[in-house]
Amino acid sequence: MQLIKGDSLQILRDLPSSSVDAVITDPPYASGAASSSAKKASTGSKYTTKGAINPFLDFEGDCRDQRSLLQWSSLWLAECYRVAKPNAHLLCFIDWRNYPVFADAIQVGGWIWRGGLVWDKKNARPRKDGFSQQCEFVLWATKGSVKVGDNPLYHNGVYQCHPHKGGRFHQTSKPVDVMEWLCNVVPKNGTVLDPFMGSGSTGVACNNLGLDFIGIEMTDYFDIAKQRLAA
Numbered sequence: 001m002q003l004i005k006g007d008s009l010q011i012l013r014d015l016p017s018s019s020v021d022a023v024i025t026d027p028p029y030a031s032g033a034a035s036s037s038a039k040k041a042s043t044g045s046k047y048t049t050k051g052a053i054n055p056f057l058d059f060e061g062d063c064r065d066q067r068s069l070l071q072w073s074s075l076w077l078a079e080c081y082r083v084a085k086p087n088a089h090l091l092c093f094i095d096w097r098n099y100p101v102f103a104d105a106i107q108v109g110g111w112i113w114r115g116g117l118v119w120d121k122k123n124a125r126p127r128k129d130g131f132s133q134q135c136e137f138v139l140w141a142t143k144g145s146v147k148v149g150d151n152p153l154y155h156n157g158v159y160q161c162h163p164h165k166g167g168r169f170h171q172t173s174k175p176v177d178v179m180e181w182l183c184n185v186v187p188k189n190g191t192v193l194d195p196f197m198g199s200g201s202t203g204v205a206c207n208n209l210g211l212d213f214i215g216i217e218m219t220d221y222f223d224i225a226k227q228r229l230a231a
């Protein structure tokens with residue numbers, strides 16, 4: 001296991017080519033506000049329900065507009081493509097607002113876009129005369145073709161899990177169960193790279209499944225990830 005503190009775009013450039021079996025990540029979505037001035041607000045104010053207490057640290061990289069998000073994401077996705085082995089999977093979280101931007105960015109980065117998975121959070125507030133927004137999405141792509149093994153597994157494209165299952169460690173943490181669902185696609189003993197590991201949920205899932213893990217985080221969430229993974 002390798003945990004690295006710093007800016008992932010710079011750190012990715014130092015990782016060897018064709019060295020990881022999957023990139024499974026949850027980057028900043030930059031979607032928690034409509035106007036450009038509201039986007040620049042702290043992540044705590046954007047992602048805490050009005051009136052609720054926010055016990056979490058703020059995090060980086062969430063203030064980009066769609067044009068800069070496309071450009072920046074294309075850069076790190078291209079680096080991840082270089083670091084990935086042939087046939088590696090990319091699984092990248094996003095919500096509905098920047099889904100089109102990320103669908104473009106993964107293809108600019110060289111990946112072959114294969115589809116979108118759905119994480120059903122089961123707990124959305126009902127909306128008068130509208131649809132509840134109770135899903136987040138995971139873009140699925142591969143570096144070249146999908147490698148079919150001798151004993152193929154059939155992964156479900158939809159997963160239901162309450163967002164707070166297993167506890168919260170980050171303002172936008174992902175449950176370990178959800179990360180395990182995604183990591184199941186990685187070959188036995190494979191290595192997973194998460195360039196935006198936050199509190200390290202992907203790493204915990206890798207530990208549980210016996211996979212190797214490389215995680216990058218630039219804020220003090222790095223220390224939280226380190227503690228979780230040590231435990």
Ligand SMILES: C[S@@+](CC[C@H](N)C(=O)[O-])C[C@H]1O[C@@H](n2cnc3c(N)ncnc32)[C@H](O)[C@@H]1O
Binds near residue numbers: 216
């Ligand atoms: C959406 S959160 C990931 C949360 C994680 N899935 C979890 O369960 O804790 C994205 C993380 O990426 C980090 N980040 C943003 N830009 C970064 C960069 N350029 N390099 C490294 N980390 C970055 C943020 O600080 C944030 O913690």
